[in-house]
Amino acid sequence: MKYCSECGSEVEYLIPEGDNLKRYVCTRCDNIHYQNPRIIAGCIPILGDKVLLCRRAIEPRYGLWTLPAGFMENNETTEQAATRETWEEARAKVKELTLYGLYSVPHISQVYLLYRGNLVNADFSPGIESLETRLFSEDEIPWDKLAFPVIHQSLTHFFSEYKQGNFTLHTGDILRNKS
Amino acid sequence: MKYCSECGSEVEYLIPEGDNLKRYVCTRCDNIHYQNPRIIAGCIPILGDKVLLCRRAIEPRYGLWTLPAGFMENNETTEQAATRETWEEARAKVKELTLYGLYSVPHISQVYLLYRGNLVNADFSPGIESLETRLFSEDEIPWDKLAFPVIHQSLTHFFSEYKQGNFTLHTGDILRNKS
Numbered sequence: 001m002k003y004c005s006e007c008g009s010e011v012e013y014l015i016p017e018g019d020n021l022k023r024y025v026c027t028r029c030d031n032i033h034y035q036n037p038r039i040i041a042g043c044i045p046i047l048g049d050k051v052l053l054c055r056r057a058i059e060p061r062y063g064l065w066t067l068p069a070g071f072m073e074n075n076e077t078t079e080q081a082a083t084r085e086t087w088e089e090a091r092a093k094v095k096e097l098t099l100y101g102l103y104s105v106p107h108i109s110q111v112y113l114l115y116r117g118n119l120v121n122a123d124f125s126p127g128i129e130s131l132e133t134r135l136f137s138e139d140e141i142p143w144d145k146l147a148f149p150v151i152h153q154s155l156t157h158f159f160s161e162y163k164q165g166n167f168t169l170h171t172g173d174i175l176r177n178k179s
Numbered sequence: 180m181k182y183c184s185e186c187g188s189e190v191e192y193l194i195p196e197g198d199n200l201k202r203y204v205c206t207r208c209d210n211i212h213y214q215n216p217r218i219i220a221g222c223i224p225i226l227g228d229k230v231l232l233c234r235r236a237i238e239p240r241y242g243l244w245t246l247p248a249g250f251m252e253n254n255e256t257t258e259q260a261a262t263r264e265t266w267e268e269a270r271a272k273v274k275e276l277t278l279y280g281l282y283s284v285p286h287i288s289q290v291y292l293l294y295r296g297n298l299v300n301a302d303f304s305p306g307i308e309s310l311e312t313r314l315f316s317e318d319e320i321p322w323d324k325l326a327f328p329v330i331h332q333s334l335t336h337f338f339s340e341y342k343q344g345n346f347t348l349h350t351g352d353i354l355r356n357k358s
Contacts, residue, residue, distance in 0.1 A: 035253055071215055
């Protein structure tokens, strides 16, 4: 950030009075421009013993498989965000969403909220950011072609708990050297 | 937002190509300035059968009682944010944090993450945004002087489940007319 988004003047990066962190502060109108983590909302779309994955049509990890997920938008709920991303990336409708994972990714200031959701039907197709969409049972999952460690971890948890018939919320941090 | 924070030129509010929502887009450098929900992280600090509340020294709801909570900062985890807010507002140290509530507040684009946490000891005092800090058992809670409906709801859940000895995650949406 170099300029104030309210008045167009230059900003300085300093600790405002009464604060303890550096902020971008306008040199003319004194506006303080706070920057905060963003939420990635996603879904494990489930049909019977299978889950729906998308093959990425975008970087990073072009061509690898992932769960539908993306940035939460203003004026929506976390469940609406996960439902919308499932629609946008896999043209699939999900219902009965339950929170399944909450992961902080502090080095990129993101928080990942992952839901389990039941597919309304078997209709799905690649959205603009996907090359391919497909249902996978556990033994069909392309484990060595998953886009991100958190996807691998979440699918491992899911199939393990699916067999036990008992799901629990997973929380944790994804740190730079471990991701 | 009126000006581009990267080059200082005016922005337009329009739907970029390939998108489906209006964004602030720079008329000169084409930067797209996305705006996303912010996370409020908070804690129910627990000591035995009591919880620690703060009386607000700031608007809104000046003088009313609340749980320590505030905006999550970049480069921290959700648990670190809840721990930090408990320190800043109540000068209290908490450990063993467990996610207890996730609430979306779409009309103000906020997501509220509430933890249960055990107080490390009985040391606490008002931080700069608090007038007073105090431990309350269930029958001492100032139910008619709580700052926000979500505080009332969370404390009701907490004491009910504390007596049952079984805590569950609470999720939901706080809508304009219901808050």
